[in-house]
Amino acid sequence: MGVQSDKITVHIDEDLAEIVPGYLFNRRKDVDQQLPQALASGDFQTLRILGHRMKGSGAGYGFEGVSEIGRAIEEAAKLENRDGITQGIADLANYLDHLDVIYD
Amino acid sequence: MATPDHVLVVDDDPDIRNLVGKLLEKNGFRASKVSDGKGLRMLLEKSQPDLIILDLMLPDEDGLVLCRNLRSRSNIPVIILSARGEDMDRIIGLEMGADDYLGKPFHPRELLARVKSVLRRARSMPGDIQELDANATYRFAGWVLDVPTRQLYSPKSKKIFLSGGEFALLRVFLNHPNRVLSRDQLLDFSHGREIEPFDRTIDMQVSRLRRRLGDDPKKPSLIKTVRSAGYVLAVRVERGGDTYGADDSGLGD
Missing domain, CATH: 3.40.50.2300 (Response regulator)
Incomplete structure (x- = not known):
């Protein structure tokens, strides 16, 4: 996905306004704790599950980018590809950093 | 509310x-x-x-x-x-x-x-047939199905063996005479999905049921095939003292 400096604007159904902050908080936790910890301990099963969940939930909340990154992490974890996972974590951090959510 | x-x-x-x-x-x-x-x-x-x-x-x-x-x-x-x-x-x-x-x-x-x-x-499907007709006796074209004892009697009063699946399927038809039932509906109504959830299962069960009822498979008179739609029991049915399902479907085979 690569580093992005522009704002990533995402329009979300206002029905989801109550739960989206919690969802993004959980993704931030993935970036800061869950994914790096699992990678450090070589726990590819956990990495695969985390990627799989991101893939499954992201677009449902309106965040296609999270689904794409999740898919990449899941695939990298299946191959035990550390570089791929590291890239996925960086992509997710970048995505969250530049995200601008508009409820409408 | x-x-x-x-x-x-x-x-x-x-x-x-x-x-x-x-x-x-x-x-x-x-x-x-x-x-x-x-x-x-x-x-x-x-x-x-x-x-x-x-x-x-x-x-x-x-x-x-x-x-x-x-x-x-x-x-x-x-x-x-x-x-x-x-x-x-x-x-x-x-x-x-x-x-x-x-x-x-x-x-x-x-x-x-x-x-x-x-x-x-x-x-859009009727309620649970298991509860609807648990004590019913059906009469159709000279045949009698007694639900509580699960016995089927031919027009000559001969007892005819039915498997569990055939019994369930016949019950479904008797509950919906002269109504075209899709394979999915037949599966759902007869709880057939627990057996083998394939369309062909219903086709085979219908075929077996026809044989039990002495229905000519090439030109069935009781359970007719409705092309691209499913099957219909084209016969007048009596349940207890009620008569229903007058044969007015106008459906051929």
Whole structure:
């Protein structure tokens, strides 16, 4: 996905306004704790599950980018590809950093 | 005020449970959420949801096995919601008795539309035949089916053996005389999905049932085939003292 400096604007159904902050908080936790910890301990099963969940939930909340990154992490974890996972974590951090959510 | 439909969400991902639960509640449903097969079983012990949204990859059990077990015990509609989105997974899911299958990631409005559609479809079917006619005796074309004893008698009063599946299927036809029933409906009504959820199963059971009833398979007079639609029992049926299903379907074979 690569580093992005522009704002990533995402329009979300206002029905989801109550739960989206919690969802993004959980993704931030993935970036800061869950994914790096699992990678450090070589726990590819956990990495695969985390990627799989991101893939499954992201677009449902309106965040296609999270689904794409999740898919990449899941695939990298299946191959035990550390570089791929590291890239996925960086992509997710970048995505969250530049995200601008508009409820409408 | 009408009671809201109760939908049970079974998914190990709390973010999905949260999303689907919120979506349902915002749209007038009551949602319960559990994370695994054990939670599903515990909830079913105390309540009967109107529909179940089931993930396949659960921590304690395979969702497909859960789906098959559910189908063997109840008619609660099931929508599989899974990131296992391969064609074969979809096919197996539907063959295991799911009413619909939606891959993750999904659009919330599509899920909602499918929930409504599956509930609508389930409601278009009559209630549980098992309860409707538990004490009935049916008479049709000289034949008698006594439901409590499960005995079928020919016009010459000969006792005819019926397998469980044939008995269930005949009961369905007798409950809906002169109404075209699709293969799906026949599967649902006869609880046939617990046996083998394939269209051909119904075709084979109908064929066997025709033989039991002495119906000419090439030109059946009792259970007629309606091309591209299903089957119809084209005969007047009496249940107890009632007569219903006058043979006015005008359907040929």
